[in-house]
Amino acid sequence: MTSTPPLRCEQLSKTFGNRTLFSGIDLVLRPRERLALLGASGSGKSTLLHCLSGVMPADSGSVWLGGERLDSLGREELAQCRRLKIGTVFQFFHLLPTLTARENIELPLQLLGQTSKQRHQRVDALLERMGITDRADAFPSTLSGGEMQRIAIARAIAHRPPVLFADEPTGNLDSRSGASVLQLLREITDEEGAALLMVTHSDEAARICQRQLHLADGVLTETSPAAL
Numbered sequence: 001m002t003s004t005p006p007l008r009c010e011q012l013s014k015t016f017g018n019r020t021l022f023s024g025i026d027l028v029l030r031p032r033e034r035l036a037l038l039g040a041s042g043s044g045k046s047t048l049l050h051c052l053s054g055v056m057p058a059d060s061g062s063v064w065l066g067g068e069r070l071d072s073l074g075r076e077e078l079a080q081c082r083r084l085k086i087g088t089v090f091q092f093f094h095l096l097p098t099l100t101a102r103e104n105i106e107l108p109l110q111l112l113g114q115t116s117k118q119r120h121q122r123v124d125a126l127l128e129r130m131g132i133t134d135r136a137d138a139f140p141s142t143l144s145g146g147e148m149q150r151i152a153i154a155r156a157i158a159h160r161p162p163v164l165f166a167d168e169p170t171g172n173l174d175s176r177s178g179a180s181v182l183q184l185l186r187e188i189t190d191e192e193g194a195a196l197l198m199v200t201h202s203d204e205a206a207r208i209c210q211r212q213l214h215l216a217d218g219v220l221t222e223t224s225p226a227a228l
Helices: 045-052 076-086 099-111 117-129 144-155 175-192
Strands: 005-016 017-029 034-038 060-065 088-089 165-166 195-200 211-216 218-221
Touching: 005 045, 017 045, 017 218, 034 045, 034 175, 045 165, 045 195, 060 076, 076 088, 099 117, 099 144, 117 144, 144 165, 144 175, 165 175, 175 195
Parallel strands: 034 195, 034 211, 088 165, 165 195
Antiparallel strands: 005 017, 005 060, 211 218
16 A cells, blocks of 8 residues: 655646746655755746745645645645644745744744653754754854754754755855755655755755756756766
8 A cells, every 4th residue: 555645746837927937747755755856047946846835826736745735725724734744944044043043943843832841852852963062052143054054954854744845955055064964964854754855956966866857948857866
């Protein structure tokens, strides 16, 4: 019996004005799979990510997170579904500046109503895993880009979501920090059992993925990945 994929879409389409960003997109993300979504700047790959993650509605087609069809959910149901099933890593980190590293990581666990003991155990383990225990009480303004992205990754996986979205996760990092973050994403998705969908324009970033899809002229095509 085949298990339900953590993410899939059927015949997804999105248009802005007279421009069709993509049309008839079918996609399945399997458990523990890493998938790279590549394309030129302005090709619509970030918009596709937003539709797949429930941030933005598509014009037509359907998206399922696990067994839940997003366009059938009410506003509160959609928010709860996303809160439980998705973690997101952004290019510009999106850490809350008034919270410490520890508090940023802990936030999604608070939103899910976990106890203080549960939250602290999980956050302590993630700080150690990310190699940033000594920065636990630091505010984002005092952290390097690499440190901020490690905290962002820890926050994204804190609640153990089955799907991790990453939108240009190395786009705001130098080459050394970017390589370190890519290695961490590869290891963390294996350890946590999360499926990863990563939007990137970087062939180097795409190499950590088992599958690569290219979005061009509204059409999604699969290409053979470079050696992992």
